[in-house]
Amino acid sequence: MDIIVCTTSSLLGRLVWARMGEFFAPGPSFPTLEPTGVFLFLFLIQYVIVKTYRLFIYPYFLSPLRSLPGPKDHHFLLGQTLRQFTSGSPTEPYTSWVRKWPGADMIRYFSFLNSDAVLVVSPEAHRQILQANCYAFTKPAWYYRLIFPIVGRGLVFMDGDEHKLHRKVLSGAFALTHLKKLIPLMEEKATEVCMQFDTSIDYTQGIINLIPPLSRITLDVIATTVLGVPLATLDAATPFHQIYQTVFDPSTWGLVLSAVNAVVPIRWLSVGENRRFNRAIAQLHALLREIIRLRVADEASEKGRSQAGDGGERKDILTRMVQESKAMGLEWGEEDMIGHVLTFMAAGHETTSNTIAWAVHYLALYPDIQDRLREEALEAAGGAQNMEYAAIENMKLLDNIYREVLRVRSAATFATREAARDIEICGTVIPKGTSLMLMPCATHLNPLIWGPRAAEFDPDRWDSLQGEAAKPHAFAAFLMGPRGCPGQVYTRLEFKVMMIAFVRKFRFYAVEREGEVPLVNPSVVLRPKGGLRVFAQRINQA
Numbered sequence: 001m002d003i004i005v006c007t008t009s010s011l012l013g014r015l016v017w018a019r020m021g022e023f024f025a026p027g028p029s030f031p032t033l034e035p036t037g038v039f040l041f042l043f044l045i046q047y048v049i050v051k052t053y054r055l056f057i058y059p060y061f062l063s064p065l066r067s068l069p070g071p072k073d074h075h076f077l078l079g080q081t082l083r084q085f086t087s088g089s090p091t092e093p094y095t096s097w098v099r100k101w102p103g104a105d106m107i108r109y110f111s112f113l114n115s116d117a118v119l120v121v122s123p124e125a126h127r128q129i130l131q132a133n134c135y136a137f138t139k140p141a142w143y144y145r146l147i148f149p150i151v152g153r154g155l156v157f158m159d160g161d162e163h164k165l166h167r168k169v170l171s172g173a174f175a176l177t178h179l180k181k182l183i184p185l186m187e188e189k190a191t192e193v194c195m196q197f198d199t200s201i202d203y204t205q206g207i208i209n210l211i212p213p214l215s216r217i218t219l220d221v222i223a224t225t226v227l228g229v230p231l232a233t234l235d236a237a238t239p240f241h242q243i244y245q246t247v248f249d250p251s252t253w254g255l256v257l258s259a260v261n262a263v264v265p266i267r268w269l270s271v272g273e274n275r276r277f278n279r280a281i282a283q284l285h286a287l288l289r290e291i292i293r294l295r296v297a298d299e300a301s302e303k304g305r306s307q308a309g310d311g312g313e314r315k316d317i318l319t320r321m322v323q324e325s326k327a328m329g330l331e332w333g334e335e336d337m338i339g340h341v342l343t344f345m346a347a348g349h350e351t352t353s354n355t356i357a358w359a360v361h362y363l364a365l366y367p368d369i370q371d372r373l374r375e376e377a378l379e380a381a382g383g384a385q386n387m388e389y390a391a392i393e394n395m396k397l398l399d400n401i402y403r404e405v406l407r408v409r410s411a412a413t414f415a416t417r418e419a420a421r422d423i424e425i426c427g428t429v430i431p432k433g434t435s436l437m438l439m440p441c442a443t444h445l446n447p448l449i450w451g452p453r454a455a456e457f458d459p460d461r462w463d464s465l466q467g468e469a470a471k472p473h474a475f476a477a478f479l480m481g482p483r484g485c486p487g488q489v490y491t492r493l494e495f496k497v498m499m500i501a502f503v504r505k506f507r508f509y510a511v512e513r514e515g516e517v518p519l520v521n522p523s524v525v526l527r528p529k530g531g532l533r534v535f536a537q538r539i540n541q542a
């Protein structure tokens with residue numbers, strides 16, 4: 001932006017200089033200069049002045065965010081960017097700042113090129129940003145560059161009235177009555193993953209890496225929910241799992257490219273990791289586009305509807321989108337559909353699979369809790385293979401474990417916003433264009449809310465919550481307000497169905513010690529680097 005402004009005004013200056021040359025005779029009072037020289041001279045002067053102001057004057061002497069507390073140990077040009085990328089965790093250094101200023105509403109830090117950035121801390125600041133003024137914020141350009149190719153133009157990148165309308169159309173798909181019908185599918189997939197564990201036990205001496213099978217199975221579940229067809233039936237040259245693995249699990253070099261691309265667009269550079277990423281995205285789009293095209297055509301024809309399955313009624317999200325948008329007179333096109341489908345597929349599987357993996361990891365670390373959960377599961381199932389929704393939801397310890405895992409290991413590492421206009425939050429004016437970080441860990445690991453043992457895994461704490469921890473905003477894994485996660489009931493159900501199946505069939509022992517699991521950084525999902533291993537033993541052998 002600065003370059004555009006300086007270029008425009010330098011071009012104007014060059015024109016003015018040329019016109020003046022027509023009126024003044026060349027001489028010592030009006031030297032003859034090359035037009036390019038005039039342009040370059042003016043550009044350089046202006047650019048240096050503008051950048052000095054932005055880098056060294058505005059942030060230190062004029063920014064309204066100066067009054068907020070925050071770290072002062074930033075790099076003089078790169079702010080905290082290097083520390084974020086080299087900290088070894090996508091939630092650091094943010095959590096250490098929260099521990100230092102737990103009572104702050106917001107913490108101010110310097111980002112790339114000393115631009116102002118804000119970490120939102122207090123529940124009240126979260127409420128004002130995510131609920132009361134939800135649509136006064138949008139998504140920053142760097143976030144768009146980071147995830148748009150993966151999630152497309154679905155809910156995440158919609159704002160204002162458009163967002164409200166699309167959410168309304170899609171809300172039916174996440175209604176509890178509809179979700180309950182997905183339990184058999186989830187149970188079937190849980191059995192499948194148990195069989196995979198069972199097979200791998202034999203040739204890995206019991207040690208299983210939880211991430212690959214869970215990532216694959218949660219992708220299967222969300223794909224069947226969204227597209228209405230199991231992935232195995234799709235005749236694709238490159239399987240979906242492989243495509244998503246390329247996108248979500250790049251090499252270290254791929255991670256570096258993603259991070260740099262967020263700051264300066266470089267996806268167009270023809271280097272190996274970029275080519276792999278772009279090819280995977282193109283394959284994904286082509287596959288989904290084909291399915292969407294067929295479904296739209298199918299829905300338009302009587303024949304298709306009557307072939308759709310039991311009673312001719314399809315239940316998947318894609319079909320609901322086609323039907324409901326039509327019923328509301330919106331007639332969504334292919335672009336709308338592909339955006340939503342991509343968003344649900346991306347948002348709905350890595351988050352869930354990693355949450356389940358972290359939960360198994362904690363059960364392995366805390367065998368007494370694991371035994372209690374097994375007992376609860378056996379009692380609730382009463383010997384039956386399949387369970388009703390009410391029986392699953394009545395499992396108190398399982399519910400506590402679910403919340404506690406999401407509290408200490410929130411799958412969504414961050415969400416971000418950019419102020420679309422100057423706006424006052426908790427008494428501080430946030431200038432238009434400021435980037436905000438919203439991190440569940442800022443709430444979950446805050447000792448003022450969760451006490452001095454905030455970082456410890458203790459599912460039983462949910463039986464006797466007190467003070468700030470008992471308030472609704474103390475649990476922020478899905479954030480809140482009109483943009484809060486629409487998939488939270490879905491994910492809770494899938495988590496519970498999988499966990500019940502696992503503890504009924506296996507006993508887990510720790511391989512990785514608490515706090516010693518390296519993490520992928522940067523990452524929008526809290527992912528263990530190189531997988532997460534446990535030792536699994538079949539229950540009938542225990």
Ligand code: HEM
Nearest residue numbers: 155156347348351352411412415477478479483485487491
């Ligand atoms: C453990 C699992 C999950 C976690 C921790 C999680 C977390 C979140 C969070 C924190 C947001 C808010 C992002 C923001 O405000 O910018 C969000 C949004 C969203 N989530 Fe989830 N999510 C999970 C599972 C799912 C599932 C299973 C689905 C779909 C089936 C889903 C679909 C979405 C969508 C579409 C949005 C965007 C909502 C909007 O902007 O209106 N999520 N999720």
